[in-house]
Amino acid sequence: QVQLVESGGGLVQAGGSLRLSCTASGNIFSIERMGWYRLAPGKQRELVAIIISGGSTTYADSVQGRFTISRDNAKNTVYLLLNSVKSEDTAVYYCNVKGRAVGTWGLTDFSSWGQGTQVTVSS
Numbered sequence: 001q002v003q004l005v006e007s008g009g010g011l012v013q014a015g016g017s018l019r020l021s022c023t024a025s026g027n028i029f030s031i032e033r034m035g036w037y038r039l040a041p042g043k044q045r046e047l048v049a050i051i052i053s054g055g056s057t058t059y060a061d062s063v064q065g066r067f068t069i070s071r072d073n074a075k076n077t078v079y080l081l082l083n084s085v086k087s088e089d090t091a092v093y094y095c096n097v098k099g100r101a102v103g104t105w106g107l108t109d110f111s112s113w114g115q116g117t118q119v120t121v122s123s
Contacts, residue, residue: 002028004022007117017085022095024077033053033098036096038091049080050069063082
């Protein structure tokens with residue numbers, strides 16, 4: 001079983017910056033993809049950014065050029081740097097990690113979610 005722990009959310013003024021972190025732990029054999037999603041009140045869950053094992057990244061159009069996703073493979077940690085935040089960035093941010101874990105009968109695929117961290121942007 002793979003667990004994720006998120007940190008770094010909080011209150012930030014419009015135009016400011018914030019960094020989110022998400023660390024995976026457990027019987028991890030390999031991590032193939034790490035990403036961030038967000039859920040705002042009255043809206044559907046939105047993919048914010050993902051980074052795959054080779055380092056390639058993908059961003060939602062709404063955050064392109066403002067947010068940066070990165071990862072530390074040695075620490076099984078993914079980061080999301082939020083710059084130039086706007087009120088519409090207010091949401092609960094969730095990290096998601098996909099890969100393979102060592103199970104009782106060998107390697108198994110996993111997809112784990114963090115507990116969510118609130119980001120509130122004040123104007």
